Amino acid sequence: MTDNNKIATLTVNGETYELPMYSPTAGPDVIDIRKLYAQAGVFTYDPGFTSTAACDSTITFIDGDKGELLHRGYPIDQLAGKSHYLEVCYLLLYGELPTVDELEDFESRVTHHTMVHEQMMNFFRGFRRDAHPMAIITGVIGAMSAFYHDSLDINDEWQREVASIRMIAKMPTIVAMAFKYTVGQPFVYPRNDLDYASNFLRMCFSVPCEEYEVNPILARAMDRIFTLHADHEQNASTSTVRLASSSGANPFACIAAGVACLWGPAHGGANQACLEMLREIGTVDRIPEFIARAKDRDDPFRLMGFGHRVYKNTDPRATVLKQSADEVLELLGVEDNELLQVAKELEKVALNDPYFIEKKLFPNVDFYSGIILEAMGFPTSMFTPIFALSRTVGWISQWKEMIADPQLKIGRPRQLYHGETNRNYTDIETR
Numbered sequence: 001m002t003d004n005n006k007i008a009t010l011t012v013n014g015e016t017y018e019l020p021m022y023s024p025t026a027g028p029d030v031i032d033i034r035k036l037y038a039q040a041g042v043f044t045y046d047p048g049f050t051s052t053a054a055c056d057s058t059i060t061f062i063d064g065d066k067g068e069l070l071h072r073g074y075p076i077d078q079l080a081g082k083s084h085y086l087e088v089c090y091l092l093l094y095g096e097l098p099t100v101d102e103l104e105d106f107e108s109r110v111t112h113h114t115m116v117h118e119q120m121m122n123f124f125r126g127f128r129r130d131a132h133p134m135a136i137i138t139g140v141i142g143a144m145s146a147f148y149h150d151s152l153d154i155n156d157e158w159q160r161e162v163a164s165i166r167m168i169a170k171m172p173t174i175v176a177m178a179f180k181y182t183v184g185q186p187f188v189y190p191r192n193d194l195d196y197a198s199n200f201l202r203m204c205f206s207v208p209c210e211e212y213e214v215n216p217i218l219a220r221a222m223d224r225i226f227t228l229h230a231d232h233e234q235n236a237s238t239s240t241v242r243l244a245s246s247s248g249a250n251p252f253a254c255i256a257a258g259v260a261c262l263w264g265p266a267h268g269g270a271n272q273a274c275l276e277m278l279r280e281i282g283t284v285d286r287i288p289e290f291i292a293r294a295k296d297r298d299d300p301f302r303l304m305g306f307g308h309r310v311y312k313n314t315d316p317r318a319t320v321l322k323q324s325a326d327e328v329l330e331l332l333g334v335e336d337n338e339l340l341q342v343a344k345e346l347e348k349v350a351l352n353d354p355y356f357i358e359k360k361l362f363p364n365v366d367f368y369s370g371i372i373l374e375a376m377g378f379p380t381s382m383f384t385p386i387f388a389l390s391r392t393v394g395w396i397s398q399w400k401e402m403i404a405d406p407q408l409k410i411g412r413p414r415q416l417y418h419g420e421t422n423r424n425y426t427d428i429e430t431r
Contacts, residue, residue, distance in 0.1 A: 012040045026061050026070075043414045055242060056405065059092060059397050060233045067313035071231060072096070080320040085226040085390075086110060086196050089168055092231055092397040113169035114190035114199065116177075117147045124181050133178040133385045134263045140174050141167075142256035152250040154403050163251040164396045171392045172196065175385045176203035182381070197223035200389070205377065217331050218376060221324040225369050228317040229387055231394025232310075237261040237268070241395045242402050243411040251399060258395045259388045268384040271370035274305035275339070275380050278370075283338060284345045295355055305367030306350055307360065317365035325368040332375050343371045 006021035008031045017040050020032045030053045033044055046052045061070045069076040072091050079088050083097075090098045090106050098106060123143055127136050144166075145152055151163035177187050180203075188203045198214040201222055206212030232238070240261040244254040262268035281290050293301040308315050334340040347363055350356045373383055402408060 010036075010040070012042055015040065026063070037414075043416075045416055049239070049413075054234065054239065054411075055402065056407070057234070057398070057401060058095065059401060060231045060394070062233050062310055064308075064310040064312050067311050067316050069232070069316050076228065076316050077320050080224050080227045080317070083227070084195075085223050085230070088227050088230050089393040092393055093164060093400065109165050110169045110196070111192050113166050114173050114192075116170050116173050120147060121187065124177055124187075127181065129182065129184060131182065133175070133182055133381055134259065134388070136178040136181065137174060137385055137388060138256055138259045138263070140178070141171075141252055141259055144170075144252040145250045148252070152252075154245075154248060154251065160251070160400060160403065164400060167251065167255055167396055168393055171389045172200040173203060175382075175389045176200060178385060179204050179378075179382055195219065195223075197226060201376075215331065217327050221328050221372050222376075224321060224324050225372065225386065226390040228321055228365055228369075229390035231391070231397060235267070236264070237391065238395060238398050241399055245399050245402050246408065246411040248410075251396070254399055255392060255395055258391070262388050262391065263384060268387045270304065270364075270366035271373070271387070272380045272383045274366050274370040275374055275383070277304040278339050278342050278346070281342050281346070284341055287342065287345055287349060291349060291353070303346075303350070303361065305370065306356070306363055308364045311364070313360060314362050315364040318363055318368055321365055321368040321372070322363070325371050328372050328375050334375075337375070340371060340375060343367075 006023070006029065008019045008021050010017045010019055017036070019036065021029050022032060023029050037043055044052070059072065061073075062068065071079060071088065072095055074091065074097075079091075083091075086107050087098060087103055089110075090103060120140065120143070123140060124136065127139070148163070148166060151159045151166060153159045173190055180187050185207060188206050190199050190203060194202060194214070198219040201214050201219060202212055234242075237258040241254050241258040244257040245251075249257075265273065281287060290301065290303070293299045294303045329340060329344065334344060347367070350361065350363060356362070370380075370383065373386065374380075378386070
């Protein structure tokens, strides 16, 4: 943030106030209103905080009009195409791409922290078998503060580092354990000779009675899903992590808060909603009917997985993930899966229909990630947990940045109060 000597002038009840303005390296200028209440006795009103910058950050930038997503300045398509998830994790956490030695050290530290405390097995078994995986994951992550007491002091830089590595390393194990628990299969321990994505797939799909070989195409697709969901600026769950962190809460509690927020269907459930829509369509021959409904303004039906609230052009993540979706479907085939046949035909229609082209309703990252996860054999209940796994490094990076910010204050949004004013208590006998 740079002070460019710009001033915004605000007139309130005939009084004029000058508010400083700042220019970021990218994005619109911001007006500093921190002293507005003290000077003018008024608050600003911004439900959803969609026009309010709540923090300074150097991690991620989105330009929705251009369809641009940058992590530390690097375009997401370059990172997803040339890099891999743990290298992107390093970039988000430390600000620069690692050298060969730095990456090797980082991968080693993550790999050797993937196991969870053995007593946590008992914690899983306290949940009902039909519990949603997100309910399990939220509880288990919050409980990590009861198992790892040596990394709870947020004022200790080394403890913050240990907590960060632990969360990134153990999240795939926790998510895979939640999956295994809900399907009634034994937990699978991680293996140090496998990469991050391959390890996760093996922990999800291997069983003791037979060998499981991870297909490299599936592992690459999984890695791309992780990479493309690693961080997305100040979204609802990231803001939740930051708000929880502002109170000084321990890192595991803050990440658990982020997971809970992500669980909301308006946030992390978009790819699940996309698959549910495909099931509603059912068969390829019904696609024209639903396309017509999507074009009808009076019909509440909406095509899930097309267009994006932030990206007004194409979703840059979708372009990369489409390649993986094509590779996965070619590998696994769609002939015996009517749902995937519907998805492929719907994609073709949307990419060629003038209505969708004009409205820029292109398939987004949720459309392709849902297709890939369905093809791999994940139930829709696992889509949001995998999203949470991917986003953990983003939450941690934002948490670390916030804790180190000298301007850190506990979050305290204001309100526009419409309730009753001062009233006298009436005894119950006279009401």
